[in-house]
Amino acid sequence: MLVRLSALPDREAALAALEDIFFLSTLRKDFASAAERADFFRTWTGWYVERAPDDVWFALDGDGAILGYLTGCKDSAGAVDLARIIPKYEVFADRFAAFPAHLHVNVRPSYRDRGIGRALVDAYAEDCRADGLPGVHLVTAVFARNVDFYQRAGFIDATQRGPLLFLGRHLR
Known part of the structure; x- marks a missing residue:
């Protein structure tokens, strides 16, 4: 079952699961302090949870356990404050008109x-x-393990800039 964060009755439990899955998935494992770890998590998830809760989705099993999540933004060009948070956010800004989300x-x-x-x-x-x-x-690394997954999911419009890879999926 897929559910938006805004529709879940226990927001705190959902966000705790999101954090758990985030750190199981990220390549970065070492942090100098708990504060640095919290800042890293907030950088990559905080804006979405606070500003776009209807674009934060969860996959739940039959018992309600959270198996995965998606965070999204439907207006990449308009999210000026997000561009100040996420490193290299604007590297592909010229592609946002065709792929705004x-x-x-x-x-x-x-x-x-x-x-x-x-x-x-x-x-x-x-x-x-x-x-x-x-x-x-989405933006990922050129040689990331997730590239094949995204290409199979229809993200076939690709632009590489340095080690970063922009993958776009047409919706019309």
């Missing part, structure tokens, strides 16, 4: 390769399409 998705490692991430991406893409958006994008 963006996303980040993570699934618990033990539940990967079961279609959960794809279901989250497809639900968000359909929501963006229903809002009239022409496309959605």
